[in-house]
Amino acid sequence: MTSLPGPADEMWRKAMRTLMLRTRLRQGWTRARASLIPIAQASLAAGVAYLIARYVLGHEQPFFAPVAAWVLLGFTAQRDVRRVSEMAVGVAVGVAMGDLIVHLIGSGWWQLSLVLFISAVAARFIDRGALLVTQAGVQAIIVVGLPQVSGGPLGRWTDALVGGAVALTVALLTPGDTRRRPRALAERAVTELAETLETLARGLRSDDADDVRAALVRGRASEPVLAEWQEAARDARELARISVGRIHRGELARLEDQAVLVDRVMRSVRVLARRVLPVVEGDHDVQPVAELVEGFASGVRLLASDFGSGGDGARGRELLTALAAQLDPRTVGEGDWQVQSLVMLLRSPVVDALEASGAGPGEAREALPEL
Numbered sequence: 001m002t003s004l005p006g007p008a009d010e011m012w013r014k015a016m017r018t019l020m021l022r023t024r025l026r027q028g029w030t031r032a033r034a035s036l037i038p039i040a041q042a043s044l045a046a047g048v049a050y051l052i053a054r055y056v057l058g059h060e061q062p063f064f065a066p067v068a069a070w071v072l073l074g075f076t077a078q079r080d081v082r083r084v085s086e087m088a089v090g091v092a093v094g095v096a097m098g099d100l101i102v103h104l105i106g107s108g109w110w111q112l113s114l115v116l117f118i119s120a121v122a123a124r125f126i127d128r129g130a131l132l133v134t135q136a137g138v139q140a141i142i143v144v145g146l147p148q149v150s151g152g153p154l155g156r157w158t159d160a161l162v163g164g165a166v167a168l169t170v171a172l173l174t175p176g177d178t179r180r181r182p183r184a185l186a187e188r189a190v191t192e193l194a195e196t197l198e199t200l201a202r203g204l205r206s207d208d209a210d211d212v213r214a215a216l217v218r219g220r221a222s223e224p225v226l227a228e229w230q231e232a233a234r235d236a237r238e239l240a241r242i243s244v245g246r247i248h249r250g251e252l253a254r255l256e257d258q259a260v261l262v263d264r265v266m267r268s269v270r271v272l273a274r275r276v277l278p279v280v281e282g283d284h285d286v287q288p289v290a291e292l293v294e295g296f297a298s299g300v301r302l303l304a305s306d307f308g309s310g311g312d313g314a315r316g317r318e319l320l321t322a323l324a325a326q327l328d329p330r331t332v333g334e335g336d337w338q339v340q341s342l343v344m345l346l347r348s349p350v351v352d353a354l355e356a357s358g359a360g361p362g363e364a365r366e367a368l369p370e371l
Contacts, residue, residue: 019214023192023221030188031228042073045170049163057158064095064139064156068163073170084171088164089126094119094136095160098143107144115140178236179310182255185229187308189259192222193266194304197297200273204290207280216273219266226266230259251310258307261356268349275345279338288332289342295323296350303357313357320354324367 046066053062068091072084097119101111116137123136143156196219203211233256279286302316326332327347333339347368354364 019217020221023218024224038074041170042070045069045073045166046163049159049166052166053159053162057162059159062159062162064091064142064159065163065166068160069167069170070163072164072167084168088168090123090133090136091139091160091164092157093122093126094139094141095143096157097122097136098140099157102144112141112144115144179251179255182229182233182236182252182259183308183310185225185232186255186258186262187304189222189225189229190262190300190304190307192218192225193262193269194297194300196222196266196269196273197293197300200269200276201290201293201297203280204276204286204293207286209277209281212273212276212280216270219270219273222266226259226263230256230263233259255307258356261352265349265352265356268345268352272342272345272349276342279342282338284336284339285333286339286342289339289346292323292326292332292343292346295319295326296346296353299323299357300353303353306357317354317357317359320350320357321359321367324350324354324364325369328369329371330369 046069049065049069050062053059053065059065068088071091072087098115101115101118105111119136119140120133123133139160196215199211199218200215203209203213203215233252236252236255276286276289299316299319302319303313305311306313306316324347327343327350329340329343332343351364351368354367355361359367
């Protein structure tokens with residue numbers, strides 16, 4: 001089929017841009033909503049640190065107290081006490097070294113180099129953590145670069161201690177479940193996959209090439225949330241090795257593996273969508289494939305719910321196993337090799353989805369009909 005006329009093609013492009021924008025806005029709002037409480041906690045902690053340094057210690061410009069509190073807590077609920085402590089020590093070391101050097105020999109380019117060297121060596125001596133060394137160096141640079149304020153030679157250091165103490169108190173009083181963020185991202189990412197499949201199924205059902213293109217656009221737009229899920233699961237698993245959340249290491253490792261598998265599923269679905277385009281634009285009966293894709297979307301919807309709640313994926317696995325048994329190109333699309341090719345392309349993402357639901361690799365492949 002020839003390409004769309006100019007005006008119609010431009011309308012389609014505009015619709016796709018709108019869809020992409022809406023998807024990104026929805027993802028952005030979800031991220032912002034999930035971070036509201038951690039951001040509020042960090043903001044309040046910075047204010048409290050400023051209050052203590054300004055009105056209890058009497059420092060007129062307690063710059064480092066709120067900075068330390070904000071930097072240490074950040075904007076996510078995934079706060080490990082060791083990580084916060086490590087960064088607090090780094091901030092304190094950097095500010096102390098900077099304060100002392102500036103008080104003794106003044107500030108300048110060589111003083112800055114000297115402060116960085118001493119701070120980094122001291123930080124490496126105290127602990128092996130890279131965050132500690134980084135924070136020590138950054139804070140030392142700021143101290144040397146800023147003019148001296150009231151509070152004496154160690155005024156900025158005491159401000160940093162106040163900010164670190166407030167941040168550590170918040171981290172201790174508001175322990176976060178390391179599984180919470182990866183679970184939420186998993187549910188969001190798998191929901192994006194389900195919506196992509198539903199849009200593709202709608203295009204197949206109505207022979208609408210625009211819906212198929214919309215599914216392709218939606219699949220591409222999901223890349224950031226899939227990448228964020230993988231990163232969050234990996235970071236949470238690393239944190240669980242040294243935190244009270246280590247009992248959840250098994251689930252966190254599973255979430256990381258599932259993130260890789262779901263990303264693979266989405267890539268395969270995008271390949272399928274590209275192959276669907278010329279088929280729906282031709283004279284082919286794709287209704288049986290539409291039913292298969294709808295069933296796939298239903299199974300993925302159940303997986304999204306299970307991943308978000310920490311379930312075992314049994315509900316989605318049961319539905320996907322039944323779907324896999326139907327993916328036989330000898331019976332679906334018989335006599336039409338183009339429709340059969342769509343069935344073949346469905347087999348790989350369904351197997352990956354089955355593995356993500358908890359099935360073993362062998363079990364997932366055995367669910368498919370023999371070719």
